[in-house]
Amino acid sequence: MTFLSTLDYLPHIAFDSVVFGFSKGKLKILLMEYHATGWFALPGGFVKRNETLEEAVKKGLFERTGLHDVYLDQFHTFGSLERFKPEVMKRIFEASNHPIDSDHWLLDRFLSIGYYALIDHEKVTLQPDAISDSIAWYDIDQLPSLILDHDKIVQKALQTLRENLDRKLIGGNLLPDRFTMNELQAVYEAILGEKLRRTSFQRKMLSMDILERHEKLFTGKSHKAPYLYSFKTQ
Amino acid sequence: MTFLSTLDYLPHIAFDSVVFGFSKGKLKILLMEYHATGWFALPGGFVKRNETLEEAVKKGLFERTGLHDVYLDQFHTFGSLERFKPEVMKRIFEASNHPIDSDHWLLDRFLSIGYYALIDHEKVTLQPDAISDSIAWYDIDQLPSLILDHDKIVQKALQTLRENLDRKLIGGNLLPDRFTMNELQAVYEAILGEKLRRTSFQRKMLSMDILERHEKLFTGKSHKAPYLYSFKTQ
Numbered sequence A, B: 001m002t003f004l005s006t007l008d009y010l011p012h013i014a015f016d017s018v019v020f021g022f023s024k025g026k027l028k029i030l031l032m033e034y035h036a037t038g039w040f041a042l043p044g045g046f047v048k049r050n051e052t053l054e055e056a057v058k059k060g061l062f063e064r065t066g067l068h069d070v071y072l073d074q075f076h077t078f079g080s081l082e083r084f085k086p087e088v089m090k091r092i093f094e095a096s097n098h099p100i101d102s103d104h105w106l107l108d109r110f111l112s113i114g115y116y117a118l119i120d121h122e123k124v125t126l127q128p129d130a131i132s133d134s135i136a137w138y139d140i141d142q143l144p145s146l147i148l149d150h151d152k153i154v155q156k157a158l159q160t161l162r163e164n165l166d167r168k169l170i171g172g173n174l175l176p177d178r179f180t181m182n183e184l185q186a187v188y189e190a191i192l193g194e195k196l197r198r199t200s201f202q203r204k205m206l207s208m209d210i211l212e213r214h215e216k217l218f219t220g221k222s223h224k225a226p227y228l229y230s231f232k233t234q
Helices: A053-065 A086-095 A150-163 A181-192 A198-207 B053-065 B086-095 B150-163 B181-192 B198-207
Strands: A009-023 A026-034 A039-041 A044-048 A072-078 A111-118 A134-139 A211-216 A227-231 B009-023 B026-034 B039-041 B044-048 B072-078 B111-119 B134-139 B211-216 B227-231
Touching (some): A009 B009, A026 A053, A026 A181, A044 A053, A053 A072, A053 A111, A072 B072, B009 B053, B009 B150, B026 B053, B039 B086, B053 B072, B150 B181
Parallel strands (some): A009 A111, B009 B111
Antiparallel strands (some): A009 A026, A009 A044, A026 A039, A026 A134, B009 B026, B026 B039, B026 B134, B072 B111, B211 B227
16 A cells, blocks of 8 residues: 555545455455454555545455455445544554554544455455555454454445345355355355255245256266256346 | 534535435425526535434435434445536535635535435425525426436435335335325336336235235225235334
């Protein structure tokens, strides 16, 4: 991150990204860790005066994590007063050897616009930026405590994901192009945080008329081979 | 509106409200008109440093329209560069006899957080504020052209309303507590902008298990009297 002048950036406006991935039956999100403080945070950033909000969010995610070409959906803007904690920001910058003055715009109150993304966990190479020391995937069920209101931002992202699960074909983004019904069910269960009945899940998915059925997945035991599906292109 | 010091307000952050009402088969929204310019705009406002975003939006809607106790839902934050048009804001304030200096924070770039509300059109008394000269309901099909990106804000609000129509029981907020199936269908048709088939609409609504059936509406022709319904409390 180049250093952050108020001539370049819009004060009071931040964004935070909740990046979901799915691996080995678990729903995960990306967190940055600041080793010198032991604190964890969502990857986020600020908006330059001459760029759109969307441009800033895409570029910010790339700069902080190394992730390219991620499709992000805006879900909520957070504007409480509890999220205003200048001492937290001051300590993060100090601990990363970028001390800032006490009247610096980064220590003022920010609203944060929340975005979420769904990515194929296996395909990405992660790269932390200059002020955080590491970036990694964390199970949604076992998150460390996060700075400011980032816990709330994660919970709201998860709620949005659950509400949009069918409509936005969210399961598909977390799977390979072709998948079995069992694999799709595992994604649904990880997002909803509960087990589903196999027969009613299958009936519901087929009745929605969103899946295309392909050849069977060859496993050696051909009488048990499951079908492969893809999402219909709309 | 008391006048607007940068000591009191967060620069760069605005909000706009799309208030939907339903009357005589038509979906309508509330617009402010600035007579001296002939311009129309959504009711909006700014966030004070010591109040939450939600508080500002509720208070702002009250101050600009006279509407009390309206339930507002956030739907999107708008951050394009096209929406930055200082000459429009300057002219509005000049024309309302509140001229502002060319370096005033109100002429800088703003992101705007969009909210929508659904209200019972018949129950409200509207009251414009000091800088706009009138406030009135306009048919969604016959809106005048709006300032800045307010046309886009309205379209995005309408899209959100359509996507959430079943899940948020939106129809119910625009109707009296008890309503006939025909009245509910009229709300759906106005929001979706298309005619629906009576039998399949009724079948779908009943299958969702969200309606409670009450006594028939007495009309004098008892063999044709329609049932009254309400939404089940959840």
